[in-house]
Amino acid sequence: MPVARTHEDMLKVGVNGYGTIGKRVADAVVAQPDMELVGVAKTRPNFEAERAVAKGYSLYAAIEERADQFVKADIELAGLVDELVEESDVVVDATPSGIGAENKSLYEAHDTPALYQGGEDAEMVDTSFNARANFADASGAEHVRVVSCNTTGLSRLVAPLEAEYGIEKVRATLVRRAGDPAQSGRGPVNDILPNPISLPSHHGPDVQTIFPDLAIDTLGLKVPATLMHMHSVNVSLEAEPDAEEVRELLEGESRLFVVPERFGIDGAGxxxxxxxxxxxxxxxxxxxxxxxxxxxxxxxDLYLFQAIHQESDVVPENVDAVRAVAGTADAAESVETTNDALGIGF
Ligand SMILES: NC(=O)C1=CN([C@@H]2O[C@H](COP(=O)(O)OP(=O)(O)OC[C@H]3O[C@@H](n4cnc5c(N)ncnc54)[C@H](OP(=O)(O)O)[C@@H]3O)[C@@H](O)[C@H]2O)C=CC1
Ligand SMILES: O=C(OP(=O)(O)O)[C@H](O)COP(=O)(O)O
Incomplete structure (x- = not known):
C-alpha cells in the first residue's frame, strides 16, 4: 500500500507538449499517489486544449506571442510555460522531435530537471532511461531521455534475457506503423517501405544507449497501419534453455504481456x-x-513476435523517470507504484 502523502510531499510535475504522449503522461501523473500535475502547456487552442481544461488541468501557453489565441477561443489559461516550469519539481517535455532540445535552456533557466522523449538525441541528456534496465542512472540527473517506443519495447525484452542467460547478439526486424491514428497526413497509404533503407536502423544504436555492450542489429520498415509496431526478434543467447523456460521468465516480467493462445488474438487489431x-x-x-x-x-537462438503500442508504452517509463530524477523511490518501488496506479498487467 502506498503511504498517504500530504500536499507538500507530492512531486509536482509539469507536462510541456500535450499531444499523443503528453496527454497520456498527464493522465498517468494524476493517477499516481505521490504526484500532482501542475499543468500542461500547448501552443494553440485546439480540441486537446479544450479537453485539458474540461478535465480540470491548468493550461499554460507554450509560446507567449500566441497566448491571446487562447483568450480569443475562450479557453482559460493559467499562465505562460515559464510559470509551469518554475512551479514544477520535474518537467516532462513531450513536444515534437527537436523541440525538446530547443526547450532545454528554458528548464535550465528555472533549475528544473527535465525528461525528454525518444525523438531527441541521446547526446543532449545526462542519460537515456528505461525503468527495467537502468533506473538508477537517472538518480539526481538534470536531463533524462525516455527512449522511444520501439527502444523501450526492445529494452524490456533484453533486460531479463541478458540477466538470466547472457546475450550473444540480438537481431530484430521492426515493422513500424506509418503514423498514429490521429496523424492524417502520414504515410505510406499503400506501400511497404524499407525505412531506413540503410542498415542498421536507428533502433539498435538507441538500445545501446541503455545497454552499451549489447551486440544488436535492427532493420526497420514502415507499413500502412496506425495501430501498433510489430517486432520479429531473434536473440542468440549464451545458454540453451527450452522455450517453456524462456516463456515463464518473460511471463514473470510486469511490463511484458505474454498473450495466451486461448485468447485467439491474431494481430494488432x-x-x-x-x-x-x-x-x-x-x-x-x-x-x-x-x-x-x-x-x-x-x-x-530465441525467436518471438511482439507488438508495441507506440502511443502508450513509454508512459509508465516517464512516470518512473520522474521518481528516479527526484530520488523518491528505487526501481522496484517505483515500478510497483506506477503499475498499481495505472492498472498494468492483465
Ligand atoms: N507518438 C509516438 O508513437 C511516440 C512518440 N515519441 C516521442 O515523443 C515526442 C512527442 O511525440 P508525440 O506525442 O507523438 O507528438 P505529438 O505531435 O502528438 O504531440 C506533441 C505536441 O506538442 C505540441 N507542441 C508543438 N510545439 C510545441 C512547443 N514549442 N511547446 C509546447 N508544445 C508544443 C503540439 O501541440 P500544439 O501545437 O497543439 O500545442 C503537439 O500536439 C517525440 O519526441 C516523439 O519522438 C515516443 C514514443 C512514441
Ligand atoms: O519513436 C517512435 O518510433 P521509432 O522508434 O521507430 O522512431 C515513435 O513511434 C514515433 O515514431 P515517428 O517518428 O514515426 O512518429
Whole structure:
C-alpha cells in the first residue's frame, strides 16, 4: 500500500507538449499517489486544449506571442510555460522531435530537471532511461531521455534475457506503423517501405544507449497501419534453455504481456480491441504484447513476435523517470507504484 502523502510531499510535475504522449503522461501523473500535475502547456487552442481544461488541468501557453489565441477561443489559461516550469519539481517535455532540445535552456533557466522523449538525441541528456534496465542512472540527473517506443519495447525484452542467460547478439526486424491514428497526413497509404533503407536502423544504436555492450542489429520498415509496431526478434543467447523456460521468465516480467493462445488474438487489431474491452483508457497497451506461442528456441537462438503500442508504452517509463530524477523511490518501488496506479498487467 502506498503511504498517504500530504500536499507538500507530492512531486509536482509539469507536462510541456500535450499531444499523443503528453496527454497520456498527464493522465498517468494524476493517477499516481505521490504526484500532482501542475499543468500542461500547448501552443494553440485546439480540441486537446479544450479537453485539458474540461478535465480540470491548468493550461499554460507554450509560446507567449500566441497566448491571446487562447483568450480569443475562450479557453482559460493559467499562465505562460515559464510559470509551469518554475512551479514544477520535474518537467516532462513531450513536444515534437527537436523541440525538446530547443526547450532545454528554458528548464535550465528555472533549475528544473527535465525528461525528454525518444525523438531527441541521446547526446543532449545526462542519460537515456528505461525503468527495467537502468533506473538508477537517472538518480539526481538534470536531463533524462525516455527512449522511444520501439527502444523501450526492445529494452524490456533484453533486460531479463541478458540477466538470466547472457546475450550473444540480438537481431530484430521492426515493422513500424506509418503514423498514429490521429496523424492524417502520414504515410505510406499503400506501400511497404524499407525505412531506413540503410542498415542498421536507428533502433539498435538507441538500445545501446541503455545497454552499451549489447551486440544488436535492427532493420526497420514502415507499413500502412496506425495501430501498433510489430517486432520479429531473434536473440542468440549464451545458454540453451527450452522455450517453456524462456516463456515463464518473460511471463514473470510486469511490463511484458505474454498473450495466451486461448485468447485467439491474431494481430494488432484484436490486441487493441482486447484493450478496449478491458477498459483501458484510449485502448492503451502499456505492456509489450508478446505472443506466447511464438516463443521458440532453436539451439541457443530465441525467436518471438511482439507488438508495441507506440502511443502508450513509454508512459509508465516517464512516470518512473520522474521518481528516479527526484530520488523518491528505487526501481522496484517505483515500478510497483506506477503499475498499481495505472492498472498494468492483465
Ligand atoms: N507518438 C509516438 O508513437 C511516440 C512518440 N515519441 C516521442 O515523443 C515526442 C512527442 O511525440 P508525440 O506525442 O507523438 O507528438 P505529438 O505531435 O502528438 O504531440 C506533441 C505536441 O506538442 C505540441 N507542441 C508543438 N510545439 C510545441 C512547443 N514549442 N511547446 C509546447 N508544445 C508544443 C503540439 O501541440 P500544439 O501545437 O497543439 O500545442 C503537439 O500536439 C517525440 O519526441 C516523439 O519522438 C515516443 C514514443 C512514441
Ligand atoms: O519513436 C517512435 O518510433 P521509432 O522508434 O521507430 O522512431 C515513435 O513511434 C514515433 O515514431 P515517428 O517518428 O514515426 O512518429
Amino acid at each position: 484484436k490486441l487493441k480491441e482486447f484493450a478496449l474491452d478491458a477498459g483501458r483508457p484510449r485502448g492503451d497497451l502499456w505492456e509489450n504484447c508478446l505472443w506466447g506461442e511464438s516463443v521458440s528456441m532453436e539451439g541457443n
